[in-house]
Amino acid sequence: MSSAASLSVRGISKSFSGLKAVENVTFDVVPGSIQALIGPNGAGKTTIFNMIAGVFRPDTGDVFLDGQSLLGKRPDQICRAGVGRTFQIVRPFNDLTVEENAAIGALTWTDDVKEARDYANAMLDLLGLGDKRHARPTGITLPDRKCLEVARALATKPKILLLDEVMAGLRPTETDRMVNVFRKLNSDTGLTILLIEHVMRAVMALSAHIVVVNYGKVIAEGAPEVVTRNPDVLACYLGAEAVH
Numbered sequence: 274m275s276s277a278a279s280l281s282v283r284g285i286s287k288s289f290s291g292l293k294a295v296e297n298v299t300f301d302v303v304p305g306s307i308q309a310l311i312g313p314n315g316a317g318k319t320t321i322f323n324m325i326a327g328v329f330r331p332d333t334g335d336v337f338l339d340g341q342s343l344l345g346k347r348p349d350q351i352c353r354a355g356v357g358r359t360f361q362i363v364r365p366f367n368d369l370t371v372e373e374n375a376a377i378g379a380l381t382w383t384d385d386v387k388e389a390r391d392y393a394n395a396m397l398d399l400l401g402l403g404d405k406r407h408a409r410p411t412g413i414t415l416p417d418r419k420c421l422e423v424a425r426a427l428a429t430k431p432k433i434l435l436l437d438e439v440m441a442g443l444r445p446t447e448t449d450r451m452v453n454v455f456r457k458l459n460s461d462t463g464l465t466i467l468l469i470e471h472v473m474r475a476v477m478a479l480s481a482h483i484v485v486v487n488y489g490k491v492i493a494e495g496a497p498e499v500v501t502r503n504p505d506v507l508a509c510y511l512g513a514e515a516v517h
């Protein structure tokens with residue numbers, strides 16, 4: 274895995290049939306850091322990911338990876354440039370094994386199927402899925418399918434990993450396992466991580482910096498202990514019970 278990429282989001286906006294889903298959003302992800310993007314349902318978080326990953330072209334603004342504009346690039350080009358992502362709704366290929374699904378990620382940088390399988394297996398081992406490599410996705414649990422989605426994204430050898438709600442539906446022990454994997458990846462390889470997450474246990478355990486969006490706009494950003502006490506953030510998202 275390559276390491277320490279910076280991501281710079283500059284004034285991006287996106288409307289859908291007149292609905293301003295994202296409006297003039299600007300933030301930076303520091304190389305080698307773990308940062309979270311939080312906010313209420315429908316705030317625009319996944320749309321921001323989709324603009325970074327090239328699924329949607331921003332109506333305004335630009336996104337820079339290590340200073341290079343990603344504007345106008347296709348999702349596969351952005352993936353090859355070093356942006357790996359997971360999808361909120363995991364849709365593995367059910368006719369393929371766990372190993373083959375993960376290997377799809379590696380086939381973005383190699384044509385050698387054995388090399389892709391070997392790399393995929395290393396990622397599956399990292400996520401604790403090694404013993405299920407020959408299973409079908411339908412034969413494993415939801416937490417394991419989430420881990421498979423992360424393994425597939427990691428198999429693309431990203432410089433920055435975008436995680437879209439990978440902890441949703443996990444039990445606290447499974448969340449803690451996933452948190453430890455990301456911590457270790459970040460500390461061992463310098464992988465930069467940007468995560469969308471509603472599970473505050475994971476957000477607080479992982480993030481050095483949090484960006485909060487509401488109605489498509491950034492309403493707060495900063496250190497977790499500061500952001501989670503911000504009255505605007507409490508009012509729109511976290512609620513008073515979250516402050517302790």
Ligand SMILES: Nc1ncnc2c1ncn2[C@@H]1O[C@H](COP(=O)(O)OP(=O)(O)OP(=O)(O)O)[C@@H](O)[C@H]1O
Nearest residue numbers: 289292294312313314315316317318319320321361
């Ligand atoms: N492809 C699309 N077409 C039309 N509207 C869309 C599309 N994608 C998102 N939206 C709308 O844009 C707004 C932002 O959605 P988005 O999925 O980015 O929010 P989110 O913060 O990721 O929410 P959640 O936490 O529920 O995943 C919502 O009102 C959503 O309905």
